[in-house]
Amino acid sequence: MITFWNDLKKYKVLLLMLTPAVIFYILFAYLPMGGIVLAFKHFDYAGGIFGSPWNGFDNFRFFFDSGDAFRVTRNTALYNIAFIIINNLLQIFAAILLFEVGGKWFRKIIQSSLFLPYFISWVVVGAIAYNLLNYDIGTVNMVLRGLGMEAIDIYNTPAYWPYLLVLVSAWKGLGYGTVMYLAAITGIDTEMYEAAEIDGANIFQRILKVTLPNLYPTVIILVLLAVGNIFRGDFGMFYNMVGNNGLLFSSTDVIDTFVFRSMMTSNDMGMAAAAGVFQSVLGFVTIMAVNYAVRRYDKDRALF
């Protein structure tokens, strides 16, 4: 007990800095967990969240009976895996380039323009994409026609969409991730670079032998954190890019959009909660498994 108080005193500044985050998570992550009970209830207004009657696993039926459960779950996971791998590779690449390129101003300008898309809302991105890609008056097709080529009907062809979505996601997330990796690179002890240079390492050797190994812990943490959300589709992105275009669902439907569409009309809170629980359980299992694997491989790199 004494040590607890001593620790408290000793780390009071750090603990104080932690407080807002703790409060945030209690309010927005732990307290709402009570709402999970809704997944097993038939919601009515008079009963509210806790007073409504129980109905067992009925709320889960709509998702699994639909025959689409496997497809949307697979889509969600595959898209997120692609996003994690491609986005992280691009971000690391961009961060290293920015770090090695000289010129403070140049670096700042590039960094800012990379960051810009991060602030554009998905609604706007969706509108931009529609104006670029639509068949009749889209810029891309206008150019193609102008060059005497066939216009491509992107919005009615599911095959293009996985590439398109990965591209858009990479474009939008690049700046944010780059800044994080750039911070990690800037944090690397400069003496290492000096030593490498004295030993005659060229720029590529410096990157391969100094920068990348030092980035490794950051990469692992960021990937681990991302993996926990692997069964959560980025609703804003999928909904605004694809909308209610049924033709594209086969290759673009993720759990979140599927549930949104189903619930738009029936408005059933229990069913929506059930889908959320399903995603959370899958996410929990994944992150435990991946963390376990990382720990087996390298104990210090695991999250917990």
Place this chain on the structure above:
Amino acid sequence: MLKKSKMSMLALALTSVMALSACGSNGNNDSNSTSSDSSTPAANDASTATGGIDTSKEVKLKMIFVGPKPVDYDSVFTEINKVLKEKINATLEGEFLDWSDWAQKYPLKLAANENFDLIYSANWAGYNDQALKGGFLELTEDMLQKYMPKTWAAMPSVSWGQAKVNGKLYMVPQNNGESVEKLILYREDLRKKYNLPEINSPESYATYLKTIAANEKGIVPFEPETGDWKYHNLDRILLKQQNEWNMFDLDMPFAYKLDDATGKVFNVYETQEFKDLLVYYKDLADNNAWSKNVLNSKNDHQADFKAGKVASITHNNGTLGSLITTMQQEKSPYEVKLADINPDKKKSVAISTQNGTSIHATSKNVERSLMLVDLMQNDEQLHDLIMYGVNGVHYTPAGDGKYAATDKSANFTGFSNWNFNSPLNLTNEAFPQEASDLVKKWEGQVYHYSLETFVFDNSNVKTELANLGNVMLRYAIPLEYGLIKDIDKGIEELNKQLKAAGLDKVQAELQSQIDAFLANQK
């Protein structure tokens, strides 16, 4: 500098978190304390106040409307409250849910059990669903007779019947049967330019669309309304009206024939009529009658029509009439006209729940709320105030059931006051004569049928309905917009998927409810 701004950011974040948590806990307390006795106050009040109605205590009523807060809310509501205070010793405050996110907020208002007394309700705003979830107060015949005698006298009993969910009433519907049928608004100048025959049949309409597509570059022949439709935007006209079916608000893949006394329900997608229509649609799509990317378009079809980018749209009479009025007032260079492309078919009246008022289940001022609705529908002064604003400012009466718009009219409109529609309604003087004529013509063609007041209780098949809706969106919509090459294969796939999603179960449930309903009527 940087440090300071970070501190203030942190402070801001903390305050917002605290504000949020405060709101949350208050809301919870409210719901806990009031929800337990949600049904009692009404019952008590009704039983104790047997004699005259006691209005000695002043009450503040709050009503939730859909649509943006009108610019002149303050001035008009001040006037309204003056009259209300005098008549029932109450004042009214409005809360407005913007069109952009009303669909999300509306259920939340009820779910969070916020403090309000009245709420605009409508079949398209999930009336049945919210009523079944217990969001609205059940209205008994006693309450209606006692607190809203004028409405009770004026409202046709069919309207009350249509507003019942499982035999219980949760809404005071509008008292002005408007037509639910849709029309086509098109560019008469373009029709004349190409010497096309008058548009009065599906065939002549198709000719018009194809001619525009072939000759007018930069004008889209037809643009659908955006939204989560499960059918083609023209299906109300070309499938429902053309074949004289009722299609359950075009929400499910079912229909029955209007003149079928047994009310036999069938799967729309298995009919020859649907297949024929697909051929019609496919032909139009192949001739570029609508954008190839129509499913992703987020354009506002009315705005595009007004701007001359679109050559025809479909909507109901009132909306299109207003659009014509606006275009004329703005001196639009285009000559436009309404077309009824199946003029001889049976027309149905909108069921009364198209617009209505519900009382919040936990309202503490039930009697005064009902009295307010009674006045708003039947007291000329209040009715005109809530519908058209202040006399002389927002409108001027033009006699003969008409009014003239003023330049301030736009400052008090655009929100859901339609629940107070009643025979006292005035029409805009500038409202196109042809639209009014059509209304009159249709009134003579209104077809009343035994299932008119039937309302489907979907609580047993919610899961299946959610899945059916998904299948319709994914397989039926692309098929109807002519994006699938092989129609036969498309229909086959659609029906296969519908079967897998539980079509038979929903059909059986629907049929059994209809049978029970019909048996009850005899």
